[in-house]
Amino acid sequence: MSFATPLALLALLLVPALVAGAVVAGRRRGRYPVAFTNVEVLASVARGSRRPLRRFVPLALVALSLALAATAVAGPQRRMSVPDQDATIVLLVDVSGSMRAADVVPSRLAAAVSAMNTFLDRLPPRFKVGLVAFSDTAQPVVAPTLDRSLVREQVNFLAPEAGTALGDGLGAAVAMVQTSLRSDGYVRPPGQDVPAAIVLLSDGAQNRGTLEPEQAALEAKRDGIRVDGVAFGTPSGTVTFGYGAFENLVPVPPDPAVIRMIAQTTGGRSYTAQTASEVGQVYRTLGSSIGRSSKTVPITSWFAAVAAFCLLGAVVVGRLLEPAVP
Numbered sequence: 001m002s003f004a005t006p007l008a009l010l011a012l013l014l015v016p017a018l019v020a021g022a023v024v025a026g027r028r029r030g031r032y033p034v035a036f037t038n039v040e041v042l043a044s045v046a047r048g049s050r051r052p053l054r055r056f057v058p059l060a061l062v063a064l065s066l067a068l069a070a071t072a073v074a075g076p077q078r079r080m081s082v083p084d085q086d087a088t089i090v091l092l093v094d095v096s097g098s099m100r101a102a103d104v105v106p107s108r109l110a111a112a113v114s115a116m117n118t119f120l121d122r123l124p125p126r127f128k129v130g131l132v133a134f135s136d137t138a139q140p141v142v143a144p145t146l147d148r149s150l151v152r153e154q155v156n157f158l159a160p161e162a163g164t165a166l167g168d169g170l171g172a173a174v175a176m177v178q179t180s181l182r183s184d185g186y187v188r189p190p191g192q193d194v195p196a197a198i199v200l201l202s203d204g205a206q207n208r209g210t211l212e213p214e215q216a217a218l219e220a221k222r223d224g225i226r227v228d229g230v231a232f233g234t235p236s237g238t239v240t241f242g243y244g245a246f247e248n249l250v251p252v253p254p255d256p257a258v259i260r261m262i263a264q265t266t267g268g269r270s271y272t273a274q275t276a277s278e279v280g281q282v283y284r285t286l287g288s289s290i291g292r293s294s295k296t297v298p299i300t301s302w303f304a305a306v307a308a309f310c311l312l313g314a315v316v317v318g319r320l321l322e323p324a325v326p
Contacts, residue, residue: 004075004298011070019063023062063313068307077298086194088144088180089123091116091155091172094232096164096200097135098252101203103237104276109160110278112201112232115283116155119199120148130176134169135161136208144180165209166202170216170227170262172196174308177225193224193267199286200262201279203233213258217265228268230282231256272294 089224093116099109113197120129128144129151141154181188190192198220204215220227233254241248256272263270273279 001076001078001299002296008074009071011073012067015063015066015070019059019068022059029090031119033159034310035225039247058314058318061310061317065307065310065314067245068303072300072303072307075298075300077296077300079296082270087127087182087197088130088142088177089127089196089200090132090173090176091119091151091156092132092134092198092200093158094164094166094171094204095133095135095139096204097160097241098164098204098233100160100239100240101233101237101252102237103231104274104279108158108203108233108237109158111279113155113158113289114276115201115279116120117152118280119283119287120152120155122284128180130173130180131155132169132173132176133158134165134172134209136163137165138168138172138209140172140176143176145215163208164202164206165205165211166206166258167211167213167216168209170198170200170213171211171219173200174216174220174225175222178223188224189300194228196225197268197309198225198227200227200259201232202229202231203231203237203254204252205258213262214265217262220262220266225266226264226268226271227262228286229259229263230271230273230279231259232273232279 035053062255082218093112095109099107099112101108104111123129125146125148128146128147129142130144131142131154133139133141142151145151177194177198181194181196186194217227231254233252235253237254238249239252241250254272256270259272260270262268271282273282
């Protein structure tokens, strides 16, 4: 929690002074004699009013109310995760030949397609969604749109191809985000992240393309675009290339290090998934949390409301504890 005007917190120093003054004043009132002829009644009233702890409850509530009011004057505020009104999300998926691997049943790509459909189910309907696939080259498939049926159709048409041009794919996704935001008339405030994110799923290290993943990650960071990444597959995954006598069994382990690097560079989150259920859970989590940003929200009203409640409580408790004199 922070404060808009922290110097106003100096008003808190008045609270103990006021409490001390109230205590002293209460003791001074007790020094003056009062003429009362019925001594027995006076003694019974005095015995009934000796509640040394309870009598301080109203004073404590007043002190708390003053402290909260002084804090409210200082303009308290806190960082909170709030949903963006509009956001652009780009699904970036690896369709290299290694996505044919069956270490994830029925295959890596089939499990990824199912997970992306789950993601679309969880994502708020007001968010635009785009799709970029990459193999030897980057392939922008669907520009960000509100038409989820179109995105689902293209996701379901994805098929494994050849190499892995991860850097080029990420660069194409960044360009897609920029184009979408410009078409919406969005102007990025200096130093702030844009209302957009890229969700990357890949199962291998880069072996094609011209743009290195590190360079693409820096471009995304420069433009304020967060990338959440999923490294998919098991270390024992293999695929078969060639036919007959030229058939080769090639190991295709995932590369979580490069996914982690991209996510960390851009301020996103990285995940690893080795089963269809795990990747589905990752995409369910992302679908529920993505499209939110951290903003500073004033909470002055919270402190003012509690201060008023404490002051009202002090009045009520004081009346209830007030001794009745016959």
